[in-house]
Amino acid sequence: MESYLPLIWALVIGFAVAMYVVLDGFDLGIGILFPFAKQEAERDQMMNTVAPFWDGNETWLVLGGVGLLVAFPVAYAILMPAFYLPVTLMLLGLVLRGVSFEFRWIAKTSKYLWNIAFAGGSMVAGFMQGIIVGGMVSGVKVQGTQYAGGSFDWFTPFNLMCGFAMIAGYTLLGATWLMMKTEGEVAKHARKQAMIALYAVLFFMAVVSLWTPLEHARIAERWFTLPNFLFFWPVPLVTAVLSFLCWHWIRKGNDTMPFLCAIALFFMGYSGLVISNFPYLVPPTLDVWQTAAVPASQIFSLMGMLFMFPILVGYTILNYWVFRGKLKEGEGYH
């Protein structure tokens, strides 16, 4: 039983991170699209679509981070110093964009500053998250149970590219969210933006898929040896089908399908990542068992998790239900 605990926890944290990426992904995406809106009223409308949700969305990030500390303290203690600067910049980005939700409405003459803070903060946060994901794939230098690399090990072309890839992905989520939640000008722009973002996402997916196995022999081996390949070949196929569907529905101007397809695309990318790295939590050295907390800690937290999880999902659904439907031009929640 005890040897399964780390696996269960890996699943839980994996789920929290996936929830975070999808949920906060679209609201970071709104921030990234902010500078491209033509008028202040459009920006109001864009921001209003996420205002009731952003805090809940970000809480999944807290669950991911604290979950890592709870269940894999060793991994937490290695990865945070390893990505010291990207993590800090991500946090500062989140600070700036988070307060903009409130400050922007109260500001009069300095409203534009909070537009910049909202857009800039969102971009920085997304970019840094991409770098961190890339850095995980690239591997982290470890000695014993502590980080042993330098302050700028994460600063590589591959990781920077992952940063841009993340921005593209979040933009796609944001634009398709707007197609679903708005009407009028904003929705029209969003459709065009979604198309561009989709192309960008496909481009980056192709680059990552080629670059990763070329640079990392262990990942090439994971995918391209038999019998693994027999199990994994559907991943690219399903991704291709989803991309086509996403493209198709954006072109048709369908309300909800592009958003759902974008989410599905994210999950495919995510599963690719998991396939490449499992069971390593600090690739390529430490796996989920080596970094795990003692069973007494994992069990204690897991009980709370199992009890609270349905309730959390319940709240989340309630919130999205209360604020369901489209937001018309000039309309807010009041």
Add this chain to the structure above:
Amino acid sequence: MDIDPLLLARIQFAFTITFHIIFPTFTIGLSAYIATLEVMWLYTGKEHLHRLARFWTKIFAVSFAMGVVSGIVLSYQFGTNWSRFSEFAGNVVGPLMGYEVLTAFFLEATFLGIMLFGWDRVPKPLHVFACIAVAVGTLSSAFWILAANSWMHTPQGHAIQNGIAVPVDWLAIIFNPSFPYRLAHMTTAAYLTTSFVVLAVGARYLIAGKFTEEAKTMLRMGVGFAAIVAPLQLFIGDQHGLNTLKHQPIKVAAMEAHWDGSKPGALVLFAWPDEKNEKNLFEIAIPYGASLVLTHSATGLFPGLKSVPPSDRPPVKNIFFSFRIMVGIGLFMIASSIFGAFLWWRRKLFDTRWYLWPMQYTWSFGFIAVIAGWMVTEQGRQPWLVQGIFRTAEGISPVAGGMVLSTLLLYVAVYAIVFSMGIYYINRLIAKGPIVGEDGAIKKGVPNRPMSAASEG
């Protein structure tokens, strides 16, 4: 790098958490206050209560946002700056913080959406429920994080295995000896701080002759609550100190600037603790006072700072002065709120301008006391990070000093902007006041926040 990463990491943590605690202090209190207003409104149907609830909700929204973003920073800072501490104590404090996320943060964050934006979307009782849910969320957040923090002061229920603290008895860990006192003292501090903010805003409006109906309600609620709770806080604080004497006697010795444990302690009113020569300069003290308070006997003895080597002593001056600031504010709160209650009883509360005028500036006192209190608590634990078992110096990450310095500067820059703008905007909301409809507060085209009460039956 020749810059000391330990010192910088400590400054960075102290800075970010001091910034953070300002907002929980206020949101814990304010969410409870708004929930109270809404429940009263639900039962009495009085419109000005509704206006007040909406008004404070706007201010709540701004404070809450700042609390959330600064809190997220902290939960990652344990890893970025204190990775060895995370490894050492993660098995014990990690799950407590995990429970905080599960039971508190999701509850707050979700119902916050309904509380801020749901005024006209959900039935009245559900809105009231959402407010209560947020208030309960903030309280349970305090419960868990204070359990984690108290364990660091009075650790028990764990064992050390391979150099790492592992849990043995969860109930003993959570309900460690200092936890009940700290939880009671901190929640009371939050409610007290908020009641002084409410009181001050009420006084400000009365002085200005604006929103008098709302102002009177705020003043009555603020004064009435504080007059009961401020004396209670003195009692809780006293008990807290007695408990600390049992478990962290050196911390108490620093609070009292008590050097020589072989003699009874004086109650030092003022002094300049001279750490090098181990004595107090310019001392004004009541002989036997501290012994009387702490041991209930004028000749009772309690350990002095000299009983441990200098390397095991906390920074005496900071603790000594912070403690006096906190207690001073506590005594002021007792006096001013009881006097306010007296005026209320003589039906002069709303006309005694010489009382109202200074009171409008007391909104910051609670925050100052809270920060001073935490300085006492946390610095008093030094040089330990987990009292008696893990030193602060052992806890830091393998990160270069230059790195810590640059992120520290970034935090200072960003927080300075966010904080000053936040205060400025909150002040602007207060200046605008609990207004309704027509007067231009709600422009068509950008309706967004909880606003017009005119549309409500």
